[in-house]
Amino acid sequence: MSRELPQEGKYARIERERRFLLAAPPDPARVVAERRITDRYLAGTRLRLRRVEEIGEGGEGGEVVYKLTQKLPSGQDGHVQGLITNLYLSPEEYRVLAALPAAELRKTRLAVPPFGVDVFGPPLAGLVLAEAEFDDEEQAEAFRVPAEVAAEVLAEVTDDPVFRGGALAWDGPEPVRERLAAYGLTVGERT
Template sequence: MTERAGVVQGEVVSQGKYARVERERRFLLAGPPAPSSVTVTRMITDRYLVGTRLRLRRAERPDIGGCELKLTQKVPADRPGAVQGLITNTYLSEAEYDVLASLPAAVLSKTRFSVPPLGVDVFDGPLEGLVLGEAEFTSDEEALAFVPPPECVAEVTDDVRFTGGRLVGVAQRELLAWLAEYGIRPETPQ
Protein backbone atom coordinates (compact mmCIF):
# COMPACT_ATOMS: atom_id res chain seq x y z
CA MET A 1 0.00 0.00 0.00
CA THR A 2 1.27 3.46 -0.79
CA GLU A 3 0.50 6.69 0.99
CA ARG A 4 -2.09 7.40 -1.70
CA ALA A 5 -4.28 4.31 -1.77
CA GLY A 6 -5.60 1.44 0.29
CA VAL A 7 -7.10 -1.87 -0.76
CA VAL A 8 -9.83 -3.78 1.01
CA GLN A 9 -11.16 -7.02 -0.47
CA GLY A 10 -10.07 -6.02 -3.97
CA GLU A 11 -11.61 -2.57 -3.73
CA VAL A 12 -9.18 0.34 -4.20
CA VAL A 13 -9.86 3.28 -1.91
CA SER A 14 -8.01 6.56 -2.36
CA GLN A 15 -6.51 8.28 0.65
CA GLY A 16 -8.24 11.41 -0.50
CA LYS A 17 -8.46 14.69 1.28
CA TYR A 18 -9.59 13.52 4.72
CA ALA A 19 -8.25 9.98 5.26
CA ARG A 20 -4.80 9.42 6.72
CA VAL A 21 -2.58 6.37 6.90
CA GLU A 22 -2.89 4.73 10.31
CA ARG A 23 0.31 3.20 11.67
CA GLU A 24 0.12 1.29 14.92
CA ARG A 25 1.54 -1.74 16.63
CA ARG A 26 -0.56 -3.75 19.13
CA PHE A 27 0.63 -5.79 22.10
CA LEU A 28 -0.95 -8.08 24.66
CA LEU A 29 -0.28 -7.24 28.30
CA ALA A 30 -0.73 -9.63 31.22
CA GLY A 31 -2.68 -7.06 33.24
CA PRO A 32 -3.70 -3.42 33.58
CA PRO A 33 -1.10 -0.70 34.11
CA ALA A 34 -0.06 0.50 37.56
CA PRO A 35 -2.23 3.50 38.50
CA SER A 36 0.88 5.60 39.14
CA SER A 37 1.92 5.23 35.46
CA VAL A 38 -1.40 6.48 34.01
CA THR A 39 -1.51 10.05 32.67
CA VAL A 40 -5.07 10.12 31.24
CA THR A 41 -8.08 7.80 31.55
CA ARG A 42 -10.97 7.50 29.08
CA MET A 43 -14.09 5.34 29.28
CA ILE A 44 -14.80 4.26 25.70
CA THR A 45 -17.90 2.75 24.15
CA ASP A 46 -17.49 1.68 20.53
CA ARG A 47 -20.48 0.90 18.33
CA TYR A 48 -19.52 -1.01 15.16
CA LEU A 49 -22.32 -0.23 12.72
CA VAL A 50 -23.62 -3.47 11.23
CA GLY A 51 -22.67 -4.10 7.59
CA THR A 52 -20.20 -1.20 7.40
CA ARG A 53 -16.59 -0.23 8.13
CA LEU A 54 -17.87 2.49 10.46
CA ARG A 55 -17.29 2.83 14.19
CA LEU A 56 -19.18 5.25 16.40
CA ARG A 57 -17.18 6.16 19.51
CA ARG A 58 -18.08 7.81 22.78
CA ALA A 59 -14.97 8.59 24.86
CA GLU A 60 -15.69 10.00 28.31
CA ARG A 61 -12.98 11.80 30.26
CA PRO A 62 -13.98 11.63 33.94
CA ASP A 63 -10.92 13.68 34.94
CA ILE A 64 -12.15 16.76 33.06
CA GLY A 65 -15.83 15.94 32.76
CA GLY A 66 -15.72 16.00 28.97
CA CYS A 67 -16.82 13.66 26.23
CA GLU A 68 -15.56 13.15 22.69
CA LEU A 69 -17.95 11.79 20.07
CA LYS A 70 -16.75 10.66 16.67
CA LEU A 71 -17.54 8.56 13.64
CA THR A 72 -14.59 6.67 12.21
CA GLN A 73 -14.12 4.75 9.00
CA LYS A 74 -11.23 2.30 8.89
CA VAL A 75 -10.18 0.76 5.60
CA PRO A 76 -7.72 -2.04 6.42
CA ALA A 77 -4.44 -2.48 4.58
CA ASP A 78 -3.94 -5.59 2.53
CA ARG A 79 -0.52 -6.34 4.04
CA PRO A 80 0.98 -7.16 7.43
CA GLY A 81 2.87 -4.68 9.56
CA ALA A 82 2.38 -1.36 11.28
CA VAL A 83 0.43 0.25 8.41
CA GLN A 84 -3.08 -0.71 9.47
CA GLY A 85 -4.82 1.07 6.60
CA LEU A 86 -6.65 4.34 6.12
CA ILE A 87 -8.59 6.10 8.86
CA THR A 88 -11.03 8.99 8.63
CA ASN A 89 -12.53 10.66 11.71
CA THR A 90 -15.51 12.98 11.89
CA TYR A 91 -16.23 14.68 15.21
CA LEU A 92 -19.90 14.84 16.17
CA SER A 93 -22.31 16.83 18.27
CA GLU A 94 -24.43 15.00 20.85
CA ALA A 95 -27.47 15.22 18.53
CA GLU A 96 -25.51 13.78 15.58
CA TYR A 97 -24.15 10.99 17.78
CA ASP A 98 -27.66 10.13 19.01
CA VAL A 99 -28.97 9.80 15.44
CA LEU A 100 -26.15 7.44 14.46
CA ALA A 101 -26.39 5.51 17.75
CA SER A 102 -29.93 4.49 16.76
CA LEU A 103 -28.51 2.33 13.94
CA PRO A 104 -27.94 -1.42 14.50
CA ALA A 105 -24.48 -2.00 15.96
CA ALA A 106 -22.30 -4.41 17.89
CA VAL A 107 -20.99 -2.74 21.04
CA LEU A 108 -17.83 -3.09 23.08
CA SER A 109 -16.61 -1.08 26.04
CA LYS A 110 -13.21 -0.52 27.53
CA THR A 111 -11.16 1.81 29.65
CA ARG A 112 -8.20 3.38 27.89
CA PHE A 113 -5.25 4.37 30.00
CA SER A 114 -2.56 6.61 28.53
CA VAL A 115 0.74 5.15 29.68
CA PRO A 116 3.31 6.71 27.35
CA PRO A 117 4.39 5.42 24.91
CA LEU A 118 1.26 3.20 24.90
CA GLY A 119 -2.47 3.55 25.03
CA VAL A 120 -3.58 0.58 27.15
CA ASP A 121 -7.13 -0.76 26.72
CA VAL A 122 -8.67 -2.81 29.53
CA PHE A 123 -11.84 -4.40 28.18
CA ASP A 124 -15.21 -4.99 29.90
CA GLY A 125 -18.04 -7.48 29.44
CA PRO A 126 -17.29 -10.63 27.44
CA LEU A 127 -13.79 -9.30 26.71
CA GLU A 128 -12.91 -9.01 30.40
CA GLY A 129 -9.37 -10.23 30.90
CA LEU A 130 -8.10 -8.70 27.65
CA VAL A 131 -5.51 -5.94 28.04
CA LEU A 132 -4.16 -4.52 24.78
CA GLY A 133 -1.52 -1.85 24.37
CA GLU A 134 -1.01 0.07 21.18
CA ALA A 135 1.52 2.59 19.98
CA GLU A 136 0.88 4.93 17.05
CA PHE A 137 3.50 6.25 14.66
CA THR A 138 3.90 8.94 12.02
CA SER A 139 6.30 6.97 9.79
CA ASP A 140 7.18 3.40 8.86
CA GLU A 141 10.70 3.94 10.16
CA GLU A 142 9.43 5.08 13.55
CA ALA A 143 7.16 2.01 13.77
CA LEU A 144 10.00 -0.39 12.87
CA ALA A 145 12.39 1.22 15.38
CA PHE A 146 9.93 1.03 18.30
CA VAL A 147 11.05 -1.17 21.17
CA PRO A 148 8.01 -2.19 23.25
CA PRO A 149 8.16 -1.74 27.01
CA PRO A 150 8.76 -4.88 29.12
CA GLU A 151 5.11 -5.19 30.18
CA CYS A 152 4.24 -6.14 26.58
CA VAL A 153 3.91 -9.94 26.59
CA ALA A 154 3.40 -10.51 22.86
CA GLU A 155 2.98 -8.45 19.70
CA VAL A 156 -0.36 -9.01 17.94
CA THR A 157 -0.12 -6.32 15.26
CA ASP A 158 -0.59 -8.90 12.51
CA ASP A 159 -3.19 -10.99 14.37
CA VAL A 160 -6.51 -9.69 13.01
CA ARG A 161 -8.35 -11.36 15.88
CA PHE A 162 -7.16 -8.51 18.11
CA THR A 163 -8.75 -5.67 16.12
CA GLY A 164 -11.84 -3.92 17.45
CA GLY A 165 -14.02 -4.97 14.52
CA ARG A 166 -13.24 -8.62 15.19
CA LEU A 167 -13.23 -8.47 19.01
CA VAL A 168 -16.72 -6.99 19.14
CA GLY A 169 -18.29 -10.34 18.23
CA VAL A 170 -16.11 -12.69 20.30
CA ALA A 171 -17.37 -14.79 23.20
CA GLN A 172 -15.21 -14.93 26.32
CA ARG A 173 -14.42 -18.63 25.91
CA GLU A 174 -12.99 -17.98 22.45
CA LEU A 175 -11.05 -14.95 23.68
CA LEU A 176 -9.53 -16.95 26.54
CA ALA A 177 -8.38 -19.60 24.04
CA TRP A 178 -6.72 -16.91 21.90
CA LEU A 179 -4.96 -15.44 24.95
CA ALA A 180 -3.78 -18.91 26.00
CA GLU A 181 -2.04 -19.23 22.62
CA TYR A 182 0.16 -16.34 23.79
CA GLY A 183 0.65 -17.79 27.28
CA ILE A 184 -1.80 -15.41 28.96
CA ARG A 185 -4.33 -16.82 31.41
CA PRO A 186 -6.18 -13.90 32.97
CA GLU A 187 -8.15 -14.28 36.15
CA THR A 188 -11.80 -13.99 35.25
CA PRO A 189 -14.79 -13.73 37.58
CA GLN A 190 -16.60 -16.97 38.35
Protein backbone atom coordinates in the same frame (compact mmCIF):
# COMPACT_ATOMS: atom_id res chain seq x y z
CA MET B 1 -1.46 -9.57 -5.38
CA SER B 2 -1.42 -6.86 -2.69
CA ARG B 3 -4.32 -4.46 -2.50
CA GLU B 4 -3.28 -0.81 -2.70
CA LEU B 5 -4.85 1.71 -0.38
CA PRO B 6 -6.33 4.94 -1.66
CA GLN B 7 -3.89 7.78 -1.12
CA GLU B 8 -3.55 9.54 2.21
CA GLY B 9 -4.79 13.07 1.86
CA LYS B 10 -7.01 15.83 3.06
CA TYR B 11 -9.73 13.59 4.48
CA ALA B 12 -7.97 10.38 5.49
CA ARG B 13 -4.67 9.50 7.11
CA ILE B 14 -2.70 6.29 7.21
CA GLU B 15 -3.01 4.58 10.57
CA ARG B 16 0.25 3.02 11.68
CA GLU B 17 0.24 1.14 14.97
CA ARG B 18 1.70 -1.81 16.76
CA ARG B 19 -0.39 -3.73 19.29
CA PHE B 20 0.81 -5.71 22.32
CA LEU B 21 -0.91 -8.12 24.72
CA LEU B 22 -0.23 -7.24 28.36
CA ALA B 23 -0.40 -9.55 31.36
CA ALA B 24 -2.24 -6.93 33.46
CA PRO B 25 -3.12 -3.23 33.51
CA PRO B 26 -0.20 -0.87 34.11
CA ASP B 27 0.76 0.55 37.49
CA PRO B 28 -1.69 3.44 38.17
CA ALA B 29 1.27 5.69 39.02
CA ARG B 30 2.32 5.57 35.34
CA VAL B 31 -1.12 6.55 33.97
CA VAL B 32 -1.24 10.18 32.80
CA ALA B 33 -4.85 10.25 31.52
CA GLU B 34 -7.89 7.99 31.50
CA ARG B 35 -10.93 7.76 29.23
CA ARG B 36 -14.02 5.54 29.10
CA ILE B 37 -14.70 4.44 25.54
CA THR B 38 -17.79 2.83 24.06
CA ASP B 39 -17.35 1.67 20.48
CA ARG B 40 -20.31 0.63 18.33
CA TYR B 41 -19.30 -1.19 15.15
CA LEU B 42 -22.22 -0.52 12.79
CA ALA B 43 -23.60 -3.68 11.16
CA GLY B 44 -22.83 -4.14 7.47
CA THR B 45 -20.34 -1.23 7.34
CA ARG B 46 -16.73 -0.30 8.02
CA LEU B 47 -17.96 2.40 10.41
CA ARG B 48 -17.34 2.76 14.12
CA LEU B 49 -19.37 5.07 16.33
CA ARG B 50 -17.36 6.13 19.38
CA ARG B 51 -18.23 7.83 22.65
CA VAL B 52 -15.19 8.99 24.65
CA GLU B 53 -15.55 10.32 28.19
CA GLU B 54 -12.60 11.89 29.96
CA ILE B 55 -12.19 10.62 33.52
CA GLY B 56 -11.01 13.14 36.05
CA GLU B 57 -9.57 12.75 39.52
CA GLY B 58 -11.63 10.50 41.74
CA GLY B 59 -13.18 8.76 38.72
CA GLU B 60 -15.49 11.66 37.93
CA GLY B 61 -16.73 11.87 34.36
CA GLY B 62 -15.71 14.86 32.29
CA GLU B 63 -15.99 16.08 28.73
CA VAL B 64 -17.62 13.69 26.25
CA VAL B 65 -16.61 13.52 22.59
CA TYR B 66 -18.54 11.67 19.88
CA LYS B 67 -16.95 10.43 16.65
CA LEU B 68 -17.85 8.48 13.57
CA THR B 69 -14.83 6.68 12.12
CA GLN B 70 -14.31 4.83 8.89
CA LYS B 71 -11.39 2.42 8.68
CA LEU B 72 -10.32 1.04 5.33
CA PRO B 73 -8.09 -1.93 6.21
CA SER B 74 -4.78 -2.32 4.41
CA GLY B 75 -5.41 -6.04 3.83
CA GLN B 76 -1.81 -6.86 4.71
CA ASP B 77 0.18 -7.78 7.79
CA GLY B 78 2.29 -5.24 9.58
CA HIS B 79 1.94 -1.92 11.30
CA VAL B 80 0.10 -0.14 8.45
CA GLN B 81 -3.46 -0.79 9.52
CA GLY B 82 -5.09 1.16 6.68
CA LEU B 83 -6.72 4.53 6.16
CA ILE B 84 -8.73 6.18 8.89
CA THR B 85 -11.17 9.09 8.67
CA ASN B 86 -12.86 10.72 11.69
CA LEU B 87 -15.92 12.90 11.78
CA TYR B 88 -16.87 14.65 15.03
CA LEU B 89 -20.55 14.50 15.97
CA SER B 90 -22.97 16.43 18.14
CA PRO B 91 -24.77 14.50 20.91
CA GLU B 92 -27.92 14.56 18.76
CA GLU B 93 -26.11 13.13 15.73
CA TYR B 94 -24.61 10.44 17.94
CA ARG B 95 -28.03 9.46 19.30
CA VAL B 96 -29.44 9.08 15.77
CA LEU B 97 -26.55 6.83 14.68
CA ALA B 98 -26.53 4.88 17.96
CA ALA B 99 -30.00 3.57 17.05
CA LEU B 100 -28.51 1.57 14.16
CA PRO B 101 -27.73 -2.15 14.66
CA ALA B 102 -24.18 -2.57 15.97
CA ALA B 103 -21.83 -4.69 18.05
CA GLU B 104 -20.64 -2.87 21.15
CA LEU B 105 -17.28 -2.87 22.88
CA ARG B 106 -16.50 -1.10 26.19
CA LYS B 107 -13.06 -0.30 27.47
CA THR B 108 -11.05 2.11 29.56
CA ARG B 109 -8.10 3.67 27.75
CA LEU B 110 -5.14 4.55 29.91
CA ALA B 111 -2.48 6.90 28.55
CA VAL B 112 0.88 5.41 29.52
CA PRO B 113 3.35 6.95 27.07
CA PRO B 114 4.26 5.72 24.54
CA PHE B 115 1.12 3.54 24.73
CA GLY B 116 -2.60 3.82 24.87
CA VAL B 117 -3.54 0.84 27.05
CA ASP B 118 -7.05 -0.58 26.65
CA VAL B 119 -8.52 -2.41 29.64
CA PHE B 120 -11.67 -4.14 28.42
CA GLY B 121 -14.98 -4.55 30.22
CA PRO B 122 -17.31 -7.56 30.13
CA PRO B 123 -17.51 -9.88 28.31
CA LEU B 124 -13.78 -9.34 27.63
CA ALA B 125 -12.76 -8.42 31.19
CA GLY B 126 -9.18 -9.57 31.69
CA LEU B 127 -8.02 -8.50 28.22
CA VAL B 128 -5.43 -5.70 28.24
CA LEU B 129 -3.95 -4.40 24.97
CA ALA B 130 -1.38 -1.67 24.46
CA GLU B 131 -1.08 0.24 21.19
CA ALA B 132 1.66 2.56 20.02
CA GLU B 133 0.94 4.84 17.05
CA PHE B 134 3.49 6.20 14.61
CA ASP B 135 3.78 9.04 12.11
CA ASP B 136 5.91 7.15 9.59
CA GLU B 137 7.28 3.76 8.57
CA GLU B 138 10.71 4.31 10.08
CA GLN B 139 9.31 5.06 13.56
CA ALA B 140 7.07 1.99 13.47
CA GLU B 141 9.85 -0.34 12.38
CA ALA B 142 12.40 1.07 14.83
CA PHE B 143 10.09 0.94 17.86
CA ARG B 144 11.23 -1.14 20.81
CA VAL B 145 9.10 -1.70 23.89
CA PRO B 146 10.55 0.43 26.71
CA ALA B 147 12.36 -1.56 29.40
CA GLU B 148 9.96 -0.44 32.16
CA VAL B 149 7.07 -2.04 30.23
CA ALA B 150 8.79 -5.04 28.66
CA ALA B 151 8.05 -7.41 31.57
CA GLU B 152 4.30 -6.75 31.19
CA VAL B 153 4.26 -7.55 27.45
CA LEU B 154 3.31 -11.14 26.68
CA ALA B 155 3.35 -10.87 22.88
CA GLU B 156 3.06 -8.52 19.95
CA VAL B 157 -0.38 -9.11 18.38
CA THR B 158 -0.29 -6.49 15.62
CA ASP B 159 -0.90 -9.11 12.93
CA ASP B 160 -3.44 -11.20 14.86
CA PRO B 161 -6.93 -10.34 13.55
CA VAL B 162 -8.55 -11.68 16.75
CA PHE B 163 -7.28 -8.59 18.61
CA ARG B 164 -8.70 -5.95 16.23
CA GLY B 165 -11.58 -3.84 17.52
CA GLY B 166 -14.25 -4.98 15.09
CA ALA B 167 -13.36 -8.63 15.61
CA LEU B 168 -13.43 -8.22 19.39
CA ALA B 169 -16.89 -6.67 19.16
CA TRP B 170 -18.46 -9.05 16.63
CA ASP B 171 -16.76 -12.34 17.50
CA GLY B 172 -17.10 -12.06 21.27
CA PRO B 173 -14.87 -13.61 23.91
CA GLU B 174 -14.42 -17.17 22.61
CA PRO B 175 -11.62 -16.53 20.04
CA VAL B 176 -9.88 -14.30 22.59
CA ARG B 177 -10.23 -16.97 25.29
CA GLU B 178 -8.50 -19.48 23.03
CA ARG B 179 -5.58 -17.12 22.32
CA LEU B 180 -5.16 -16.07 25.95
CA ALA B 181 -5.14 -19.64 27.28
CA ALA B 182 -1.65 -20.03 25.80
CA TYR B 183 -0.51 -17.25 28.15
CA GLY B 184 -2.36 -18.51 31.22
CA LEU B 185 -4.87 -15.64 31.03
CA THR B 186 -8.66 -15.71 30.97
CA VAL B 187 -11.43 -13.35 29.94
CA GLY B 188 -14.93 -13.37 31.30
CA GLU B 189 -17.91 -11.55 32.70
CA ARG B 190 -16.20 -10.16 35.79
CA THR B 191 -15.79 -6.40 36.02
